[in-house]
Amino acid sequence: MTLQSSLPGVELLLLTCSCSRTFDMASFSSFTTASLLSEVCIFGFLMQNSPWKKPKSCVTSSLLPNTPTKPQQWLQVVGHAGSFHVGADGTLLKRFCEGEQQCYLRLMEDTLRPFVPAYHGVVQLDEQDYNMMDNLLTHFSMPAVMDCKMGSRTYLEEELLISREPRKDMYEKMIAVDPEAPTAQERAQQAVLKTRYMQWRETLSSTTSLGFRIEGFRVSANEECHTNFKRTRSRDQVMEVLHNFVESNPHIVWGYLRRLKQLRQVLETSDFFRAHEVVGSSLLFVHDWTGRTGVWMIDFGKTAALPPHLTLDHRTPWVEGNREDGYLWGLDNLIDILTDMLPLT
Numbered sequence: 001m002t003l004q005s006s007l008p009g010v011e012l013l014l015l016t017c018s019c020s021r022t023f024d025m026a027s028f029s030s031f032t033t034a035s036l037l038s039e040v041c042i043f044g045f046l047m048q049n050s051p052w053k054k055p056k057s058c059v060t061s062s063l064l065p066n067t068p069t070k071p072q073q074w075l076q077v078v079g080h081a082g083s084f085h086v087g088a089d090g091t092l093l094k095r096f097c098e099g100e101q102q103c104y105l106r107l108m109e110d111t112l113r114p115f116v117p118a119y120h121g122v123v124q125l126d127e128q129d130y131n132m133m134d135n136l137l138t139h140f141s142m143p144a145v146m147d148c149k150m151g152s153r154t155y156l157e158e159e160l161l162i163s164r165e166p167r168k169d170m171y172e173k174m175i176a177v178d179p180e181a182p183t184a185q186e187r188a189q190q191a192v193l194k195t196r197y198m199q200w201r202e203t204l205s206s207t208t209s210l211g212f213r214i215e216g217f218r219v220s221a222n223e224e225c226h227t228n229f230k231r232t233r234s235r236d237q238v239m240e241v242l243h244n245f246v247e248s249n250p251h252i253v254w255g256y257l258r259r260l261k262q263l264r265q266v267l268e269t270s271d272f273f274r275a276h277e278v279v280g281s282s283l284l285f286v287h288d289w290t291g292r293t294g295v296w297m298i299d300f301g302k303t304a305a306l307p308p309h310l311t312l313d314h315r316t317p318w319v320e321g322n323r324e325d326g327y328l329w330g331l332d333n334l335i336d337i338l339t340d341m342l343p344l345t
């Protein structure tokens with residue numbers, strides 16, 4: 001397979017991946033380390049400037065001015081702090097997750113490939129593995145970026161079955177939004193179960209009512225990231241946020257609609273999509289002042305392969321056991337709302 005990358009080691013790496021669907025992680029990692037040594041040196045250099053350990057929302061990063069390659073901007077709208085490094089040549093490193101790696105390997109051979117960041121294999125940095133992928137902001141100029149979490153459920157079914165300790169951090173996040181939300185028992189424990197927290201977030205936002213929610217966006221480089229959408233639930237509220245993101249520019253809305261309709265068409269026939277429960281995955285919206293727009297699927301950390309006898313239509317409402325995720329239902333609603341944002345002709 002030929003890859004869109006100027007990194008020779010990376011090409012070699014993916015050739016290895018695509019030849020063998022199952023491989024030994026340990027030998028894969030050491031191969032990676034050896035073949036990408038020069039890249040890792042560059043990443044080591046970049047680490048001094050990386051957003052490691054910064055707060056969870058909206059982390060910006062750019063490469064040093066004397067970096068030999070084109071300077072890159074990167075913005076983390078939401079997600080776990082400390083999971084990313086900006087790589088060289090338009091790449092991004094995300095802390096390794098084997099499930100996500102498996103998804104990217106399959107996606108590189110699926111019709112969805114143009115709708116996800118190109119995947120370049122695993123690299124190792126300070127004994128930590130990373131999945132290496134394209135930085136989707138690379139070809140934009142001072143882009144506006146929005147993260148929409150897709151689907152009507154944000155936790156895996158299997159998480160319901162695992163009995164976990166109630167969490168104090170989630171209790172704190174809950175009362176920060178609504179001090180009345182915890183039950184008497186949760187208040188006494190000062191802790192909530194993760195699935196209870198996730199379900200509360202779903203019903204408070206548009207996840208339950210529309211099958212997607214806006215996690216955050218930033219319109220221009222000199223402004224803050226907006227992430228205060230935990231209570232953005234109704235269709236009208238969502239539309240208002242989308243208007244703010246596109247600055248009511250119909251040209252941008254058209255661009256996004258075209259892309260989302262193409263994505264929907266491909267999702268409806270994708271082998272990968274039919275055979276996976278896609279939970280917690282986002283659509284990353286990117287546009288810039290030139291009018292360029294793009295949307296990609298990102299975050300496959302909680303995307304799980306289904307047993308061979310099971311397929312999903314991604315629109316049927318979820319009941320425990322059917323594993324439906326509401327992804328396409330959410331995409332239908334998102335397309336509908338964007339369509340209603342266009343001026344009447």
Ligand SMILES: O=P(O)(O)O[C@H]1[C@H](O)[C@@H](OP(=O)(O)O)[C@H](OP(=O)(O)O)[C@@H](OP(=O)(O)O)[C@H]1O
Nearest residue numbers: 079080154173194198201279280281299301302
């Ligand atoms: O958005 P807030 O309200 O902060 O809640 C977050 C998100 O739901 C994360 O999901 P995602 O990664 O899909 O954005 C989830 O990560 P995972 O479920 O992926 O782990 C976090 O769980 P913890 O990582 O367990 O804290 C949870 O605390």
Ligand SMILES: Nc1ncnc2c1ncn2[C@@H]1O[C@H](COP(=O)(O)OP(=O)(O)O)[C@@H](O)[C@H]1O
Nearest residue numbers: 075076077078079080117134135136137147299
């Ligand atoms: N390939 C990418 N290109 C550009 N930005 C990305 C890419 N992947 C993730 N991001 C940025 O990082 C954020 C968090 O990504 P995500 O994969 O959802 O992380 P987490 O698994 O920690 O939730 C996104 O909202 C987006 O801003």
